[in-house]
Amino acid sequence: MEASLPRDEPVQLIDADGTAHDDPEFPLPDGDTLLRAYRALVEGRRFNDESSALVRQGRLAVYPSSHGQEASQIGAALALAEQDWLFPTYRDSVTITARGVRPAEVLTLLKGDWHSGYDPAVHHVAPQATPLATQLLHAVGFAQAAQHRHQDAVVLAMCGDGATSEGDFHEALNFAAVFRAPVVFFVQNNGFAISVPLARQTAAPSLAHKAIGYGMPGQRVDGNDAAAVLSVVGAAVERARAGGGPSLIEAHTYRMQAHTNADDDTRYRDRAEVAAWEGRDPLIRMRAHLASTGALDDATAADIGAGADRMAAALRAAITTDTAPDPENLFRQVRGIRSPQLVEQRELLLDEIRRSAQPTPAGGAR
Incomplete structure (x- = not known):
């Protein structure tokens, strides 16, 4: 496929007021799909807010919220087929839940209980990556392996704008383009790499313009428009497939x-800047559109809200239940065959645990 420059303006199918607009290249998803997306948006927002509350309660060590980015997360997830794979970042928890992973399992890593709370092979979701951009190279390698095995699988590799400043990002794009790997790189440009604004990261017209340098097509999309994200990502997925x-x-x-x-x-960042984006809330936008078409009535909205309540209650119950730590978890699934060093480390730890469990002799010395 020939490389192509992105549009001057991001693709938008539903504007901030909920009004749909025709696009010659990207069709508006059907009503049932949009209603499904809205349900996922509501649950995603509730998941974000509930997770932030669990941090304040001391139940999670940290939570990188994607509040306000749910349209990007949900739209991208819904564009994938069951056999496709997702390589997420630490901020893509909502995308992972949209792929069918239980919310409590998504937060296991952030709670500090286990390497990853879900089985990647079952859900086709790689473990969340905290280092910026490292998962992009893994995604490309996985996609190329799928090619060699003649598997019908496309890989969605997610990252933020900050990750585009990492060398791994450029290596991954170049590798994927040279080998024509079935990968869709999805960058959520949320304005800041922690405290560094986009203007201090790149002088390019947009991040999507970087695609042309690697010989692949680039496109920009309104990330608060779930319909547009679903359509644009869906088209890229099918191209790769x-x-x-x-x-x-x-x-x-x-x-x-x-x-x-x-x-x-x-x-x-200035509070006025944040306030300006509140009017572009992806949930308000989709709700307004669905209400205007008659696809969302009061009863359906209440049912969706009740589903989000049940999800939040189950999440709280699971996260606030303490689990006894198992020292063996430090050594499980590290290697298929344990190295001598790993065996030695395991024996040292188990011996220390056994000695600490023994009663202290009189006089305080052991």
């Missing part, structure tokens, strides 16, 4: 909350 190679999509959205609970975003 048909052998057209990789593509790069930049979703323009905004990080409404701090980088994590440990960040004070008032130090580097």
Whole structure:
């Protein structure tokens, strides 16, 4: 496939008022699909807010919220087929839940209980990556392996705007383009890499413009328009599935909350800027559109809200249940065959645990 420059303006199918617009290249998804997307948006927002509350309660060590970015997360997830794979970042928890992973399992890593709370092979979701951009190279390698095995699988590789400043990002795009790997690179441009604004990261017209340098198509999309994200990502997925190679999509959205609970975003961005984005809320936009078409009535909205309540209650119950730590978990699934060093480390730890469990002799010395 020939490389192509992105549009001057991001693709938008539903505007901030909920009004749909025809696009010559990207069709509006049908009503049932949009209603499904709205349900996922509501549950995603509730998941974000509930997770932030669990941090304040001391039940999670940290949570990188995607509040306000749910349209990007849900639209991208719904564009994938069951056999496709997702390689997420630490901020893509909502995307993972949209792929069918239980919310409590998504948060297991952030609670500190286990390497990853879900089985990647079952859900076709790689473990969340905290280092910026490292998962992109893994995604390309996985996609190329799928090619060699003649598997019908496309890989969605997600990252943020900050990750595009990492060398791994450029290596991954170049590798994927040269080998025409079935990968869709999806960049959520939420304006900041922690406290660094986009203008301090690149002088390119847009992040999507970087695609042309690697010989792949690039496209920009309104990241707060779930319908547009679903349509644009869906088209890229089908191109990759048909052998057209990789593509790069930049979703323009905004990080409404701090980088994590440990960040004070008032130090580097103006409150007026945040307030301006509140009117572009993806949930309000989709709700207005569905209500105008008659697809969302009061009863359906109440049912969706009740479903989000049940999800939140189940999440709270699971996260607030303490589990006894198992030292063996430090050594499980590290290697198929344990190295001598790993065996030695395991024996040292188990011996220390056994000795600490023995009663202390009189006089306090053991």
